[in-house]
Amino acid sequence: AFNPFRSLKSVFETMNLQPAHLWGGGILLFFLEQGVQGSLQGSDLIGLGEQMVVLFVCVGCVLALGLFFASTWLAAGLFLNFRSVAQTGEVSSGGIFDHQGKFLPLFLTRLLVGLATILAVLPLGILIGLVIFIGVSAEAIAVELGAPSGLFVAIASLMALVGIFVSIYVGMGLVLSEAALLYEDREPVDAVKRSWTMAKGNRLRLFAFVLVNVLFTLAGLFLCCVGVIATGTIARFATFEAFLQLSETQAEGSE
Secondary structure (H helix, E strand, C coil): CCCHHHHHHHHHHHHCCCHHHHHHHHHHHHHHHHHHHHHHHCCCCCCCCHHHHHHHHHHHHHHHHHHHHHHHHHHHHHHHHHHHHHHHCCCCCCCCCCCCCCHHHHHHHHHHHHHHHHHHHHHHHHHHHHHHHHHHHHHHHHHHHCCCCCHHHHHHHHHHHHHHHHHHHHHHHHCCHHHHHHHHCCCHHHHHHHHHHHHCCCHHHHHHHHHHHHHHHHHHHHCCCCHHHHHHHHHHHHHHHHHHHHHHHHHHHHC
């Protein structure tokens, strides 16, 4: 199921069965989700007055929230129809904009996944900040005394490396949450638990799967940059295709 090359090929073939719906919807979702990231990142606010900074931040947050609502609405209908096309070759009667009652559950699942990711790395992030703060003071003292320096920097770097591994471990455990919610009709908390269970023993394969999809997306930048729209759209479906494949394999194995 987590063979990225098989998955990407299968996604491409499925999307071409209903290109207007899946390609059109996938590209629209790509821009909506990129818009959310762009709104949160904002622009250079250095040199602006305090009131203008507050205004820009508020506008950016409102815009990001609106795009997040829109992308969640579209994602629910789009990925449900991806399954429909993969299984029957046809889209549902409501089309890709019919979220089939999954908008709010998917919205809550996305928030839950984001919160779980933040909480997983937050304690370590606070510790890293504390180590750096202490390290700056210790560095100044070490310079004055002529003692060896850089110990706290090394500790902070090591902790940051641990933080990366923790992020990957947690992220791979949550990456199937949306698919579990949409394809197995689960509640948000149960969908997250289902993703964590399915990832057990599969994290290395999942990481390789996600990594190949990221590299595939970035490869589109070499096609006059606009190619990333196509590669990013295909890669966005890959996790859902892999979930379907894994579910079918598990179902066959239980028979």
